[in-house]
Amino acid sequence: MDAPLSPYRCLDLTDWRGWLCGKLLADLGMDVIKVEPPGGDPGRRWGPFLHDHSDAETCLPFWFQNRGKRSVTLNLETPDGQSLFLELVAQADCLVESCEPGYLASLGLDAARLEQAHNALVHTSITAFGSHGPYAQLPATDLTLQALCGHMYLTGEPGQPPVRVSAPQAFPHAAAEAALDTTIALYHAKRTGCGQHVDVSAQLVQMRSMMNAAQFPALEQRNIKRQGNSFELGEFRLKVVYRCQNGFITIMPFSSATDSANMVALRDWAHEELGTPAHLEGAPIAELNLFSLLFEPDKQALIVALCQHLAGLFLRHTKEELYQGAVARRILLAPINTMADIMQDRQLNAREYFMTVDHGPLGQVTYPGPWARLSATPLANTPRAPRIGEHSAAVYGELLGLAPQRQLLLQQLHVI
Numbered sequence: 001m002d003a004p005l006s007p008y009r010c011l012d013l014t015d016w017r018g019w020l021c022g023k024l025l026a027d028l029g030m031d032v033i034k035v036e037p038p039g040g041d042p043g044r045r046w047g048p049f050l051h052d053h054s055d056a057e058t059c060l061p062f063w064f065q066n067r068g069k070r071s072v073t074l075n076l077e078t079p080d081g082q083s084l085f086l087e088l089v090a091q092a093d094c095l096v097e098s099c100e101p102g103y104l105a106s107l108g109l110d111a112a113r114l115e116q117a118h119n120a121l122v123h124t125s126i127t128a129f130g131s132h133g134p135y136a137q138l139p140a141t142d143l144t145l146q147a148l149c150g151h152m153y154l155t156g157e158p159g160q161p162p163v164r165v166s167a168p169q170a171f172p173h174a175a176a177e178a179a180l181d182t183t184i185a186l187y188h189a190k191r192t193g194c195g196q197h198v199d200v201s202a203q204l205v206q207m208r209s210m211m212n213a214a215q216f217p218a219l220e221q222r223n224i225k226r227q228g229n230s231f232e233l234g235e236f237r238l239k240v241v242y243r244c245q246n247g248f249i250t251i252m253p254f255s256s257a258t259d260s261a262n263m264v265a266l267r268d269w270a271h272e273e274l275g276t277p278a279h280l281e282g283a284p285i286a287e288l289n290l291f292s293l294l295f296e297p298d299k300q301a302l303i304v305a306l307c308q309h310l311a312g313l314f315l316r317h318t319k320e321e322l323y324q325g326a327v328a329r330r331i332l333l334a335p336i337n338t339m340a341d342i343m344q345d346r347q348l349n350a351r352e353y354f355m356t357v358d359h360g361p362l363g364q365v366t367y368p369g370p371w372a373r374l375s376a377t378p379l380a381n382t383p384r385a386p387r388i389g390e391h392s393a394a395v396y397g398e399l400l401g402l403a404p405q406r407q408l409l410l411q412q413l414h415v416i
Contacts, residue, residue: 002377004028009030009091010031010095011035011094012069015098017098017126017128020175021182022179034069034072037076039073041062043062070386071386073389075414076109080413085109091399120190122185122198125199126200140202142168145169147162153223155226169206178200182198233293244322245316247319248336254288254289266306266313270309319335355369360384
């Protein structure tokens with residue numbers, strides 16, 4: 001069965017900021033042709049690398065985010081390179097790029113010229129701030145975008161400096177948004193014959209990922225505070241992250257404003273294994289709820305004492321034991337998984353999420369697998385990421401009809 005976008009072709013001019021966009025389109029079956037400068041995408045030389053062996057062909061982030069693509073080399077800063085690129089545009093359905101605003105226009109590859117080459121082309125740009133506005137020409141990293149968009153303000157412990165989320169957030173979010181927006185624009189283009197420019201701002205996408213935090217100043221005239229490992233209710237803070245034998249777990253004290261079932265079940269579990277200390281004997285745990293914690297200081301002291309008691313229960317068990325016990329007792333508790341834990345996750349392995357990809361002499365490499373299961377049009381089983389210019393001869397020969405002798409001459413002229 002064909003993947004959903006198997007009839008379509010995409011030219012991928014992205015760097016590290018937009019790699020994921022083309023990868024998702026390739027997963028959906030699109031023929032994604034990565035256009036790299038001669039010598040390869042500079043991001044290939046950023047680590048981490050396979051076995052710490054620094055090489056343009058062993059970059060692990062590049063491998064993951066460029067699986068399923070074909071690679072051609074092309075020097076866009078030469079007239080011949082620009083002409084070849086426009087010929088490729090004429091054979092494509094969409095173009096995704098993460099160039100600085102104005103860069104393509106400076107090469108003579110502006111919107112008008114692209115439209116002249118293919119008037120139904122979907123052209124998607126992924127930039128830090130969008131193609132216009134006072135920030136449009138400013139450089140940005142994932143760190144600066146997390147800071148500008150409020151993520152760092154919300155991340156960390158109260159009273160301590162803000163911290164960043166360690167895994168990149170802003171540009172992967174933007175690249176995923178770009179993949180979605182490209183498919184929407186492609187649907188429109190196929191219905192109307194009219195292409196368009198899709199302008200994706202990582203700043204706006206990152207703002208949207210903050211969910212309801214951005215609305216608090218307007219609706220409540222205040223900012224959400226950093227909560228760290230605690231649950232905040234007014235001025236009251238309740239710890240929700242606890243140590244266990246082999247790491248950490250987190251609990252959700254209440255499933256709704258009035259429901260105390262979670263804390264009652266945790267109390268009963270602790271009683272089975274530890275007994276009940278005198279100061280908690282007969283305590284009205286069932287009366288605890290969000291409203292009581294907000295308005296009744298004695299209830300605040302009670303739940304703090306209960307949680308201190310529960311900390312002893314958690315230290316008796318591993319994350320796995322606590323999770324299994326919580327599921328059996330219908331308690332809102334979850335292990336805080338490491339990457340190694342995720343690799344062993346029973347649910348993911350039952351769904352055969354992880355898969356191995358053949359890298360030839362470099363061996364078999366384990367990857368995250370399909371991110372969606374479509375019964376009639378399953379995602380493509382994409383091969384490894386391409387080597388630099390691996391498909392140049394095939395693409396230039398098949399799509400543009402360039403004879404081998406012509407390709408050799410263009411190589412000697414450093415055009416391809």
